[in-house]
Amino acid sequence: MLRFILLLLLICFFSGVSAVAFAEEAGQFEHLVLATAPINTSDMASIKRGAKFFATNCMSCHTLMYMRYDPVAQEAGITYEKMPLNVKTWPLGVKPPDLSLEASIRGVNWIYTYLHSFYQDPARPTGVNNLLFPSTAMPNIVAPYQGDQVLAPVIHDAGGMYGNTEWYDLVVLTRQGTMTPEQFDGTIADVVNFLAYAAEPYRIEQHRIGWWVLGFLAVLFVLMYLLKREYWKEVKKHKEGERWN
Numbered sequence: 706m707l708r709f710i711l712l713l714l715l716i717c718f719f720s721g722v723s724a725v726a727f728a729e730e731a732g733q734f735e736h737l738v739l740a741t742a743p744i745n746t747s748d749m750a751s752i753k754r755g756a757k758f759f760a761t762n763c764m765s766c767h768t769l770m771y772m773r774y775d776p777v778a779q780e781a782g783i784t785y786e787k788m789p790l791n792v793k794t795w796p797l798g799v800k801p802p803d804l805s806l807e808a809s810i811r812g813v814n815w816i817y818t819y820l821h822s823f824y825q826d827p828a829r830p831t832g833v834n835n836l837l838f839p840s841t842a843m844p845n846i847v848a849p850y851q852g853d854q855v856l857a858p859v860i861h862d863a864g865g866m867y868g869n870t871e872w873y874d875l876v877v878l879t880r881q882g883t884m885t886p887e888q889f890d891g892t893i894a895d896v897v898n899f900l901a902y903a904a905e906p907y908r909i910e911q912h913r914i915g916w917w918v919l920g921f922l923a924v925l926f927v928l929m930y931l932l933k934r935e936y937w938k939e940v941k942k943h944k945e946g947e948r949w950n
């Protein structure tokens with residue numbers, strides 16, 4: 706039994722370690738940390754809002770091949786026919802990647818931070834640069850909503866224990882777009898939530914089934930334990946009998 710508990714603890718420990726190892730990725734800005742995307746992956750209303758935003762703002766460039774037959778995507782107008790499949794030449798010669806698995810590849814916090822951290826840079830052909838993805842070929846699609854940002858003249862280091870810097874310590878909003886910063890955060894959270902859904906559309910279903918499986922195992926455990934007691938009763942009786950003979 707003790708060995709079993711130790712094994713369980715070991716498994717928990719290692720799954721924790723791997724999550725930490727993949728958590729952060731530094732960009733050009735040494736202490737830039739990823740913001741935590743405020744998403745709730747079981748909030749279907751948020752996922753649907755994100756899907757709509759994706760259909761109108763992102764699908765002119767990015768495909769979502771794995772979402773072709775998904776009812777949530779279809780309802781939002783994300784269909785195979787509307788995806789940019791036949792574009793031969795892209796600006797700067799960079800083909801926008803398919804984003805079906807983006808949330809698994811880069812992580813939700815990465816996408817959330819990336820979409821927040823465009824800033825004006827006249828040296829770039831797109832007129833913008835990105836804190837997290839320097840020299841990105843993607844234009845600042847979210848500028849109409851967020852507004853324009855420039856690099857902060859003085860970097861306000863948050864000065865946390867490890868000197869971590871958030872994206873908003875590095876830029877200043879010079880013109881607000883159609884959304885307040887809070888509305889913009891909410892909209893980007895919805896898009897990221899949708900991309901998380903796109904990468905794992907069965908996640909909600911899996912969680913539901915997971916509880917049934919755990920319940921089944923718990924019942925099985927009790928039954929097995931009772932069965933074991935029943936078997937050993939005989940064995941013990943037998944042994945006791947041997948001892949006295």
Ligand code: HEC
Pocket residue numbers: 759762763764765766767799800801802804807811816819820840841842843844846847896
């Ligand atoms: C005008 C075309 C265009 C639009 C519209 C557009 N993107 Fe992009 N996007 C690009 C290009 C090009 C890249 C590749 C950048 C590079 O590799 O330098 C890119 C890259 C990305 C990446 C990073 C991919 C990676 O892992 O390297 C993400 C995430 C992303 N886009 C999300 C979005 C979202 C979300 C929207 C809608 C709000 C959007 N994009 C709208 C052109 C576009």
